[in-house]
Every structure is written in C-alpha cells, then in structure tokens.
Ligand code: ADP
C-alpha cells in the first residue's frame with residue numbers, strides 16, 4: 001500500500017497484507033484518508049480487501065494469463081515496471097529517464113534463426129530472432145514487454161537494438177552469432193487497433209531507445225557486451 005506523504009524511504013511508506021481492516025488501520029497510521037491510498041496487489045483477496053477499504057487498487061496478477069479475474073481492480077498491469085504513481089496523484093518514481101526504465105542488464109545470445117519473415121514483409125521492420133534454447137529460464141523470469149539494449153554481431157559490430165537492430169544492413173545475417181545486453185524497459189506489450197498504429201508505436205519505441213542509449217547510464221553497458229566468445233573483428 002502506498003500513501004502520498006512520501007518519506008526518504010521512497011514512495012512506500014507502509015507495506016502491509018491482510019483484510020480490508022488492515023488496510024484501514026494502515027491508512028489511520030499514515031494519517032491519510034483511505035481514498036488517497038493506492039494498493040498494489042497480486043492476489044484477488046488482496047484486491048477485494050483494498051476495494052472494500054475504499055482505496056484505489058492496481059493489480060499485478062501473479063498469474064498474468066488470468067488477468068480477466070482481476071476486474072475489481074482500478075487498473076490491471078503486467079508487471080511492477082508498469083506502476084505509474086503519478087496516475088494516482090502520487091509522486092512519480094525517479095528512476096525513469098526519458099521514457100525508459102534502467103534495469104539490471106541481462107545477457108542473451110546465440111545464432112540468429114529464421115522465423116516467418118513477417119517482421120520485414122508485414123511491418124517493414126526486420127527483427128532478428130534468437131532461439132530460446134538455453135535462455136528460456138532467464139526469459140520466463142522477466143516480465144514481457146518492450147526492452148532495448150546493445151547487440152553485438154560476430155562479423156559486423158555493435159549496434160543499438162530495440163527490438164530490431166537500429167542499423168541498415170545490406171544483407172541478412174541468419175546463422176551469425178548475436179549477443180544482446182538488455183539494459184532498459186520501455187513499455188508493456190499492447191494490443192493495437194491497426195497495423196499502422198503498431199508500426200507507428202514501434203517507430204516511437206525506436207526513437208526513445210536510440211536517444212536513451214546515448215545516456216551514460218546505458219552507453220556504459222556497451223562495454224558490458226560479452227563479446228569474448230564472438231569471433232570476427234569486434
Ligand atoms: P524472421 O522472421 O526470419 O526473423 P524478419 O523479417 O523479422 O525475419 O527479418 C529478420 C532478419 O533480417 C534477421 O534475421 C536478419 O538476418 C535480417 N536483418 C537485416 N537487417 C536487420 C536489422 N536492422 N535488424 C534485424 N534484422 C535484420
């Protein structure tokens with residue numbers, strides 16, 4: 001539960017769990033009205049309790065596929081990356097920079113594999129596909145969404161990436177080893193009413209990523225790319 005009188009401990013003044021009475025008790029302790037409290041919950045009983053206490057509730061379903069069961073909440077989000085306190089009259093998180101959230105970098109890599117070719121053909125946006133063999137555990141622990149970072153190709157160099165390599169290549173590079181260091185988060189996956197709106201959004205993501213990767217917090221991670229096992233001229 002979060003209340004708007006923040007302290008140096010960050011926006012979380014009090015963290016509690018239990019029935020609506022406990023939520024009400026916490027509001028009392030914080031000396032705020034229940035209606036100015038925001039509950040962030042992953043369970044249906046917690047959401048029910050938060051609403052019963054007269055509070056705003058943001059649900060982060062522990063089982064994302066079951067988000068339809070969380071309709072009582074004021075908002076259902078995919079992961080804690082998507083909590084926006086400012087939407088609820090609370091101070092914004094301070095770690096977002098220029099529309100991006102720096103994350104603890106994670107590395108994945110392997111040969112570029114073939115997909116259905118839809119990226120280029122349907123969207124005009126080629127997205128190099130990596131096999132999930134060997135990194136499915138790592139991926140399953142991460143919230144789905146749009147991320148960006150640096151990509152190293154064994155024979156070509158290092159490029160900005162989100163989610164396609166932000167560079168014009170003259171040819172395909174199927175089979176070539178690619179290393180990615182994912183350094184930031186932009187947004188959750190969304191449904192788009194049309195192909196045009198999807199393409200526009202991807203181009204917007206591209207601009208955000210391209211600009212952000214110039215910032216020291218992200219550009220320093222370029223050196224982090226595990227290129228030691230890559231052959232070629234890197
Ligand atoms: P697929 O479904 O096989 O991934 P795409 O249409 O998404 O096909 O195109 C991706 C392929 O295009 C990559 O595997 C790579 O060989 C090639 N390619 C060329 N330029 C780029 C780029 N800038 N970013 C990503 N892939 C690119």
Ligand code: MG
Pocket residue numbers: 115117118119126127128129
């Ligand atoms: Mg692709």
